[in-house]
Amino acid sequence: MSEPTPFWFGPEDRRLFGWLHAPAGKVHAGVVLCPPLGYEYVCAYRTYVLLARRLTEAGFAVLRFDYDGTGDSVGDDQDPARVDAWLASIRAAVEEMRGRGVDELALVGMRAGALLAAVATETCNVSDLVLWDPATSGRSYLREMQMLHMVGVGVDDQARPEGEIEVAGIVFRAGTTSDLRGLDLAKLKRLQADNVLVLSRPERTVPKSVAEKLDELATTTWIDAVGQEQVVDVVSVQTVVPDRSVNDIVSWLEQRHPAAAGMLADAPFVTSAVVGHAPTGEAIVERPVRLGPLGLFAITTEPEGAPPTPWLVGLNNATDHHIGPNRMWVDLGRRWAGIGHRSVRLDLSGIGDSPARPGQAENRSYAPEAFDDVVEALKALSPDDPHDAVLTGLCSGGYLAVDVGAIFGVRMICAVNPDLRYKPDDVLVGSGDSKNTRTAPPTRRLVRPLSGSHLADRIGHWLPPKVWFALDRLGLHNTPAKGLEVLVAKGTYVLLVYGDDHTYPRLRDRSATVLNQLESSPHFEIAHVPGMDHALMISRHRDRLADLLTDRLLGLAN
Helix, strand or coil: CCCCEEEEECCCCCCEEEEEECCCCCECCEEEEECCCHHHHHHHHHHHHHHHHHHHHCCCEEEEECCCCCCCCCCCCCCCCHHHHHHHHHHHHHHHHHHCCCCCEEEEEECHHHHHHHHHCCCCCCCEEEEECCCCEHHHHHHHHHHHHHHHCCCCCCCCCCCCEEECCEEECHHHHHHHHCCEHHHCCCCCCCEEEEEECCCCCCCHHHHHHHHHHCEEEEEECCCCHHHHCCCHHHCCCCHHHHHHHHHHHHHHCCCCCECCCCCCCECCEEEEECCCCCEEEEEEEEECCCCEEEEEEEECCCCCCCEEEECCCCCCCCCCHHHHHHHHHHHHHCCCCCEEEECCCCCCCCCCCCCCCCCCCCCCCHHHHHHHHHHHHCCCCCCCEEEEEECHHHHHHHHHHHHCCCCEEEEECCCCCCCCHHHHCCCCCCCCCCCCCCCCCCCCCCCCCHHHHHHHHHCCHHHHHHHHHCCCCCCCCHHHHHHHHCCCEEEEEECCCCHHHHHHHHHHHHHHHHCCCCCEEEEECCCCCCCCCCHHHHHHHHHHHHHHHHHHHC
């Protein structure tokens, strides 16, 4: 099995981004993976990567891709005719696989991706269709997403245009919601797929009308989607790959296509795409790249023909892949390219599409290997001056920006909602490595049993800032602001941005004395975005944050 290939495909003026996973020998059939939408796609990303690997090992050629206006593809959720564009994306993915010599094709879709895949087969002929925990109608899907959004984020009091809704990190314009509500598996006129596999949750009953329609239109097999609630009903960092469902899908497709059919065609790959234009007319170009000795995956965004500028680096938040919090690094990178700046969105080792280091646990936030990942990426991007960079990150990504900036040295960091009180396991227990790459030194043995405990939190809440300052200077406790002092002393511009959650008050509890001193420096700023939730689920908060970061970036450039 060869390494998967990232590339662009589809219409030249509206490129789609995808990954081709190719088996080493002959191909049994092709599989197109149709992802869920919004935050459910972020949660399911790792599951899709592992499913693609398993299918490739079984002899299938697999295409993972992003719909128009989602992920790394061109466009955004404010473009018109979203549902038509998503269906056209599926058809383009099928055409791409057929153009590479694959005749027998299966579509695999999860949640809204299953609904779209089924509707696409009304006009697109495939051999097989897998509906994984399908949204049985657009109406029920939007209702479920609104309920989950209210539980997870709360009710947004912002007035919206009639018919427009925002759920789980994605905005559905009025036309999109109307078109989605028109999709219903029970109203399919035909399925151009001979066989259908449905994986439904045991605790959810598929409407009788849907079951009857699928049984009427194709030979349908029904099995349980075991463990699905651990994929899309939790925050992304807690997702667990449902191994049984992955095995069931692979086994079913192996039974359908037991014999190798032929080799993939030796067709070229499109390795760059114009994703927009600057106000002055220059093309904005993106390229997938591999960085450093490990081959970390990244996508660069640059204005064509512009002089080099400092690299603006978007880091992973938690274990979410490189698109950033609700696709913010994609949107920001393209916006920044429009004003002459180049950026890169990066997957740290063991996250998204980057390989893990030897012995490293995959899908782990605050991984000790992350510091070396960023340093190696910066050296690969700018061998002559890797320090001339801006690091941007949310939560764990912001924490990492402080780490790298304080020790390695960079031009500017923008850390959003970083919990600087947090101490990763390797710091908390002491790694024993003489090369400490963490801003926070290993906890002293005397106080190590209390560090990070509930008791320490309860006691710490009542200690005045001056006591914390004294403990820090005596070496018994290291203030969360330790790295910030180092950064400012090195001349790095530090922007900390916090919303309304508990993260900033807890930092201020422990580090008020140091923060008051730092705020007198022209290199340090703490900004507040009222109402901003920790995970940036609300689009208007992302917009305000994007304006803030862009303003500071322009100030740095001038």
